[in-house]
Amino acid sequence: MQTEIILLGHGSRSLEANHGLIKVANKVTHLVNRPVTPAFVSHGTPDLPSAIIVKILSGATRIIIMPLFLFRGMYVSTGIYEEIKDIKEQFPQIEIIVAKELGADDIIANLAYSRIKETIGHEFSDEPFQ
Incomplete structure (x- = not known):
């Protein structure tokens, strides 16, 4: 196949x-x-x-x-x-x-978090969403 x-x-x-x-x-x-x-x-x-x-x-x-x-x-x-x-x-x-579409996945949330963090600096903890 x-x-x-x-x-x-x-x-x-x-x-x-x-x-x-x-x-x-x-x-x-x-x-x-x-x-x-x-x-x-x-x-x-x-x-x-x-x-x-x-x-x-x-x-x-x-x-x-x-x-x-x-x-x-x-x-x-x-x-x-x-x-x-x-x-x-x-x-x-x-x-x-x-x-299936990408959806509300933890990977997407972590990517959004990374983009926010790189935009405004290191005000957030370094712990990714789990």
Whole structure:
């Protein structure tokens, strides 16, 4: 089974912002030791359906979509599934899995804490949230 991974971000008119998603995809590529493709909801290429089709045409039998969104808003809850509905019908033999969004995770809280601390100094304790 050939598993492929797509890292899905919102996208922006700012190329610098879109480059951020590409940088994260490259970092995840090194962590999972396999290619991770960035895709964009809007204002960037490829869009999600295009990225999925490229993966299928290159031989993927399973595609994991990792939404790089903090919370489960409308797009994560329904929009992704609406975008991939036709592809799933056209390629029923391909397993397409949508991973859970980032969510209210301790890692996110610790990252926010780190950014606050680096912005205003060392007023806070050095103990991360647990």
